[in-house]
Structure formats: C-alpha cells, structure tokens
Amino acid sequence: MAVLKVKFTKTKRDKLAQVLWILNWISVVTGVILFSLGLFLRVEISKRREIMSDRQLHMVPNMLIAVGLTACAINFLGGKICYDCVDTAKYLRWKLLMLPYIICTFFFTFCILVGALMCYGMRSELEESLLSGLHDAMHYYKDTDTPGRCFLKRTVDLLQIQFQCCGNNDFRDWFHIQWISNRYLDMSHKEVVHRLRSNVEGKYLVDNVPFSCCNPSSPRPCIQHQVTNSSAHFNYDYTTEELNLWRRGCRQALLEYFTQIMQSVGLTVIIIWLFELSVLTGVRYLQTAMDNVLQNGDPDSESDGWLLENSFVETARSNFKIIKNLGKCNQIDTAGGGDPNIDVPSSSFVHYGPGNFPTKPIPVST
Incomplete structure (x- = not known):
C-alpha cells in the first residue's frame, strides 16, 4: 500500500510543477544564505584564532559553505526539471534522472540537518579551545x-x-x-x-x-x-x-558570544532544512504522478502520487534484500568450485574403485 497517496488532475499537476519551480529558485537563495552563514562563521572564528587552540572548529563553517554551494546547484537543476514537468514530452528527457536526483537531494537535505545539529553541538569543543x-x-x-x-x-x-x-x-x-x-x-x-x-x-x-x-x-x-x-x-x-x-x-564572555552566534545560525539552518524538505516532498509527488501518467498513456488523465510505493517496512525489507543479493553475487563458491545449481550429466564422471583406480574406462561426454 502506497504511503500518503494523493490523486492529481492535469491542472493540479501543472500547478504543482509551477509552484515547485518557484520554490526551487527560492531554494537557490537559501543556498546563498547557507554559504554566507558558513563564511561569516569562518571569519568570526578566524578573527579569534590567536586565542583559540588548534581544534576542528572550521568543520562546521566549511560544511555550511559546501552545503550552500551544493544547494545552489541542486535547486537550480530542480527548477529546470519542475519547469519541464508541465509538458509530458519534455518530462521524458528527465524520467531516468528523476529518481537519482531525488535520492541525492534526500542525502543533501540530511546534510543540512547534520549541519544544524553540529552548530548546537559545537559548544564543548569551543569551550575547550578557548580555555587552552x-x-x-x-x-x-x-x-x-x-x-x-x-x-x-x-x-x-x-x-x-x-x-x-x-x-x-x-x-x-x-x-x-x-x-x-x-x-x-x-x-x-x-x-x-x-x-x-x-x-x-x-x-x-x-x-x-x-x-x-x-x-x-x-x-x-x-x-x-x-x-x-x-x-x-x-x-x-x-x-x-x-x-x-x-x-x-x-572564556565565559567569548563562549556566550559564540554560543549566541551558533544558536542563531543553527535555527536558520533548521528553518532552511524544513523548507528544503517540503520542496523535496513536492518533487517526489510530482515524479510519481508523472510516472503514472506515462503508464496510462493519456497526458490529461488523473494520476496518483505518493511518497513511497509500499509501506515503510516493505520498502526497507525490499532494499535490504537488494543489498543482500548484491553481496551474494560477489561471493565465490570455493567448496564446489562452481555453481551447485548447474546440472551435470552423470556420464561425465569417472567411477573409481578401491585404491582410487578407475574400475573401467568410461567415456566422458563432451
């Protein structure tokens, strides 16, 4: 059973594509904001580098800078995809790219959440760095x-x-x-x-x-x-x-100063993460709805959209089986020296008697 299934008409699909096109361009701006926050945080830390010990304090600003640049690229591509989804013929050019794009965007959105959590978890390292x-x-x-x-x-x-x-x-x-x-x-x-x-x-x-x-x-x-x-x-x-x-x-004064900055940056990043998550959800609905339209063959027909085609448990189980089968393909049968499922004619074997000598010569079939 599909998770959060929604029925879309042709008009709703077009409106969803247009809204997502606008939201993706807004996400490009949020990517610039992430980049600016990371740059600002890096400058603030660099200004106090003489009174801080050498620790991995630049990890958080560097991550925000990288995520911000990635957001600009991903959301620019997403805007182009959503703009073409209004026309079914143009969507065919992106059909094979849609699922990898959604998966990459999901991991990118997860990185934004990690960056926000790192902002709140930086206090202990910052305190030790200032103390030393x-x-x-x-x-x-x-x-x-x-x-x-x-x-x-x-x-x-x-x-x-x-x-x-x-x-x-x-x-x-x-x-x-x-x-x-x-x-x-x-x-x-x-x-x-x-x-x-x-x-x-x-x-x-x-x-x-x-x-x-x-x-x-x-x-x-x-x-x-x-x-x-x-x-x-x-x-x-x-x-x-x-x-x-x-x-x-x-130490206490600087810790309060940087904590206030980190909390403000972390709150901003969480808001951006929620916004990016909503855009990703809309793109997923648009992708499944357009795929169902292509299966129906009628571009004006109604279609269903969902987040997951099956339940969470079934999706996790099927993905686990795929990973497990991929692991089995790399295993080598060292015991039999071959595949035990291959049928070999009995006439291809030579029978041995006592002393490991053949009882009689048996022709081996080719």
Missing part, C-alpha cells in the same frame, strides 16, 4: 619582543576591553602568571629580586592585573596594583568592596 587558547595567550602576554607573539598583548587587551572581561576564568588568573616582561623590571630593587628568587620557576608574580581589566564606569580610580592588599589603598576592603575590575572571565 586563552591560557597560552595570557602566558605570552609579556613576549612583546618575540616574533609571532608580539601582537598577543594588543590582542588580549582589546579582547578584555571589547568583551568587558578579565583573565581566563576571572581576574585572579593574572596573579598566577608573569605578565610583566623582565625588561620592565628594576633588578636593583630588592623587592623585585626577592619575588624572582622566592618563586620556584623564577617568575615575577604579583597581585596586579593589566589596565584593560579596569571598568571605566567605576566611580573611583582603577585599583589594578596590589588588588588583594586592602591596606595599600585608602578606604578599600578587598573582601567586601565591589572591585572596579571586570568580574567576568574572557
């Missing part, structure tokens, strides 16, 4: 004279100012790394020498933060040096007073 990348960027903050790292200070400062964040998890992360270059340390000062010698790794660690961590909306001047020393500043209590530094860590 920001950690390295903060450690190289002081290396302004090292080739390849000389711009990291500027990058981190602009990042903290733009996203109103400080450190990786919070501003305390700056207390555990030496972010001041040795060229700016006064080695004749006893306190500096003492701090360098007191650390096992010989690092200059202080409870200071870069200027980019300061909140310009704070009513008092920024306290970025000796942040944890309440006695070093007038009318200041580190444990109770609200600090004039950014409270949020940059």
Whole structure:
C-alpha cells in the first residue's frame, strides 16, 4: 500500500510543477544564505584564532559553505526539471534522472540537518579551545619582543576591553602568571629580586592585573596594583568592596558570544532544512504522478502520487534484500568450485574403485 497517496488532475499537476519551480529558485537563495552563514562563521572564528587552540572548529563553517554551494546547484537543476514537468514530452528527457536526483537531494537535505545539529553541538569543543587558547595567550602576554607573539598583548587587551572581561576564568588568573616582561623590571630593587628568587620557576608574580581589566564606569580610580592588599589603598576592603575590575572571565564572555552566534545560525539552518524538505516532498509527488501518467498513456488523465510505493517496512525489507543479493553475487563458491545449481550429466564422471583406480574406462561426454 502506497504511503500518503494523493490523486492529481492535469491542472493540479501543472500547478504543482509551477509552484515547485518557484520554490526551487527560492531554494537557490537559501543556498546563498547557507554559504554566507558558513563564511561569516569562518571569519568570526578566524578573527579569534590567536586565542583559540588548534581544534576542528572550521568543520562546521566549511560544511555550511559546501552545503550552500551544493544547494545552489541542486535547486537550480530542480527548477529546470519542475519547469519541464508541465509538458509530458519534455518530462521524458528527465524520467531516468528523476529518481537519482531525488535520492541525492534526500542525502543533501540530511546534510543540512547534520549541519544544524553540529552548530548546537559545537559548544564543548569551543569551550575547550578557548580555555587552552586563552591560557597560552595570557602566558605570552609579556613576549612583546618575540616574533609571532608580539601582537598577543594588543590582542588580549582589546579582547578584555571589547568583551568587558578579565583573565581566563576571572581576574585572579593574572596573579598566577608573569605578565610583566623582565625588561620592565628594576633588578636593583630588592623587592623585585626577592619575588624572582622566592618563586620556584623564577617568575615575577604579583597581585596586579593589566589596565584593560579596569571598568571605566567605576566611580573611583582603577585599583589594578596590589588588588588583594586592602591596606595599600585608602578606604578599600578587598573582601567586601565591589572591585572596579571586570568580574567576568574572557572564556565565559567569548563562549556566550559564540554560543549566541551558533544558536542563531543553527535555527536558520533548521528553518532552511524544513523548507528544503517540503520542496523535496513536492518533487517526489510530482515524479510519481508523472510516472503514472506515462503508464496510462493519456497526458490529461488523473494520476496518483505518493511518497513511497509500499509501506515503510516493505520498502526497507525490499532494499535490504537488494543489498543482500548484491553481496551474494560477489561471493565465490570455493567448496564446489562452481555453481551447485548447474546440472551435470552423470556420464561425465569417472567411477573409481578401491585404491582410487578407475574400475573401467568410461567415456566422458563432451
């Protein structure tokens, strides 16, 4: 029994072909949108590549770019096919191509759904990439004279100012790394020498933060040096007073920023997937209806259209049998050395007696 069978008249078939022709051209535009979203996402990730570790973050934008280009090509061809389906004679040119086209379009539509799900599942990889990348960027903050790292200070400062964040998890992360270059340390000062010698790794660690961590909306001047020393500043209590530094860590800020982008892109891709699925459903109805018209021989007659000629179970079973038979065709009968179904005349065999010697010569028929 056919699944979701619908009866079409000549007028309904023509209207369906015309509507699908328009929808396919709209799908070309949606393909351009997919391409643009992938390109936008790739640019956004590339802009932050200095504070991200090397992970497969470009997989999602690359897939959206590839799917977008494929959508333009497939839907352009689909528009041409649907335009010719108004005339039965022109449809004959596409008849053999229709089923492969529908199968390819089905897998392409499935790839759009996979791309949407990947947008929502990218958060964990993005968080790990930011955690590792920001950690390295903060450690190289002081290396302004090292080739390849000389711009990291500027990058981190602009990042903290733009996203109103400080450190990786919070501003305390700056207390555990030496972010001041040795060229700016006064080695004749006893306190500096003492701090360098007191650390096992010989690092200059202080409870200071870069200027980019300061909140310009704070009513008092920024306290970025000796942040944890309440006695070093007038009318200041580190444990109770609200600090004039950014409270949020940059990893959380960037993660929220990219998550918002990914959710917006994912929602757009899902809407495009639903639209492409509706177009594919209409093309399938048009293909089955036109095939039934060719079987009737009357181009003006009514015809049935369906999604599947048989039920889902029967269709799956028949496809499984086809795959199974294809596998059997590649097997070689090593036991008999030939096909056991071939009838061989009994006169073609030689009978052997004891000792594996022939009892009498028997002519072998040719």
